[in-house]
Amino acid sequence: MSVQKLIDSLQKHIHLSTPEQEMIADYLVFKIIKKRQFLLHEGQVAKEVAFVISGCLRSYSIDPNGFEHILQFAPEGWWITDMYSFISEQEGHLNIDALMDTEVYLLSRKNQLSLFDKIPALERYFRIVTENSLVSSRQRLVDSLSLTASQRYGNFCNTYPTLIHDLPQKLIASYIGVTPEFLSKLRNERSKAKS
Secondary structure, X not given: OOOHXXXXXXXXXXXXXXXXXXXXXXXXXXXXXXXXXXXXXXXXXXXXXXXEEEOEEEEEEXXXXXXXXXXXXXXXXXXXXXXXXXXXXXXXXXXXXXXXXXXXXXXXXXXHHHHHHHOHHHHHHHHHHHHHHHHHHHHHHHHHHHOOHHHHHHHHHHHOOOOOOOOOHHHHHXXXXXXXXXXXXXXXXXXHHHO
């Protein structure tokens, strides 16, 4: 499997020589995660970060009442892990599973740190990705506290335009914090406003 999608993603922020690109490829593990299969369960230590080549993963927690709270979708070109667990090497709090058959490249923490020593520009790349993730996460928190459901749905559509029609309504509803029935109403209002 070609690592070109991953290399292209890296080179949006850093320049990599051909030997560096080949070195990175040697540190990656290709994996296919079937629909509904888990990459990570709550309580496990996240030993890898995953780059999605095709398909879609999601990370979520489950509250004491059994309700799922989706934190992130990771479609093609996105990274995903339980960052707390990955960095601290402690048990994680998130589940990560596949919403459809998904192809990923996995990079272990050990290999990531080794690559940082060999290709210092990669440390810059992951700093940028982590900063962007932190900003996005904080903005999502502020939005969930201050925006209407309609505005939150609009933000979802802008953030995940490729997923609007690919995901079950109940997952989108969970992500924006509404019931599937209310999401259906929002979608109808949005399509009427566009016509």
